[in-house]
Amino acid sequence: MVRKLSPASAPCCNCRARIPLTIYAVLFCSDTCREEAKFVRYVRRCKADGRIQKPDVLGAIEIRRAIILGGGYPSRERAVPESVRKAVVLRAAGRCERCGGRGSDIHHRRGNSNLVRDLELLCRKCHNRETQEGIVEVDPASPEYPILLKRWQSLERRIEAKIPTRPCDDQKKWLLTYPRMLRARQEIVRRLGSQRPKTGHGLTLSQNHQ
Numbered sequence: 001m002v003r004k005l006s007p008a009s010a011p012c013c014n015c016r017a018r019i020p021l022t023i024y025a026v027l028f029c030s031d032t033c034r035e036e037a038k039f040v041r042y043v044r045r046c047k048a049d050g051r052i053q054k055p056d057v058l059g060a061i062e063i064r065r066a067i068i069l070g071g072g073y074p075s076r077e078r079a080v081p082e083s084v085r086k087a088v089v090l091r092a093a094g095r096c097e098r099c100g101g102r103g104s105d106i107h108h109r110r111g112n113s114n115l116v117r118d119l120e121l122l123c124r125k126c127h128n129r130e131t132q133e134g135i136v137e138v139d140p141a142s143p144e145y146p147i148l149l150k151r152w153q154s155l156e157r158r159i160e161a162k163i164p165t166r167p168c169d170d171q172k173k174w175l176l177t178y179p180r181m182l183r184a185r186q187e188i189v190r191r192l193g194s195q196r197p198k199t200g201h202g203l204t205l206s207q208n209h210q
């Protein structure tokens with residue numbers, strides 16, 4: 001007799017959409033959600049310790065906010081392989097290719113292309129300036145404006161909330177909370193896996209939770 005599988009799901013910690021728990025135990029439904037929650041915690045931390053007063057921190061927040069509202073940084077597509085990174089650093093002799101300062105960031109000059117010739121070694125300052133110049137102001141008359149505004153207002157409410165409105169917003173406790181939540185979800189996946197007929201694939205657990 002075949003035992004019927006109970007459908008298991010859990011809410012995304014950020015947007016609360018249901019995520020099916022089948023093969024992977026995850027806390028967020030998407031990279032965008034993980035990034036949003038990380039952004040909320042980051043700004044809450046900066047507010048709590050007073051760093052928010054510093055102009056360079058405010059600049060960094062503005063950049064991250066723009067990236068998040070623009071749909072998130074395509075971190076997977078843009079992950080630069082180590083060998084490519086080394087080739088870029090070597091070409092630039094470790095110097096920022098704009099100002100000659102200490103090079104620290106790899107800048108993508110052409111979309112997500114990871115070709116050495118499409119990458120540039122920059123210092124943090126030049127990279128921030130470059131990114132800031134790339135921020136496009138959304139026209140209030142455009143159809144996406146109300147959607148973006150609503151998304152931003154909801155993030156802002158979470159940033160301003162005295163008591164974090166969800167566990168993933170808690171800049172102090174999240175590092176302790178997320179392993180617990182993840183273990184509980186892994187347990188569900190494991191239980192379902194043992195009910196499922198063996199396929200020989202085993203289970204893989206996502207490592208990217210924060």
Ligand SMILES: [Zn+2]
Pocket residue numbers: 012013014015016017028029030033
């Ligand atoms: Zn989500």
Ligand SMILES: [Zn+2]
Pocket residue numbers: 096097098099100101122123124125126127
């Ligand atoms: Zn520079």
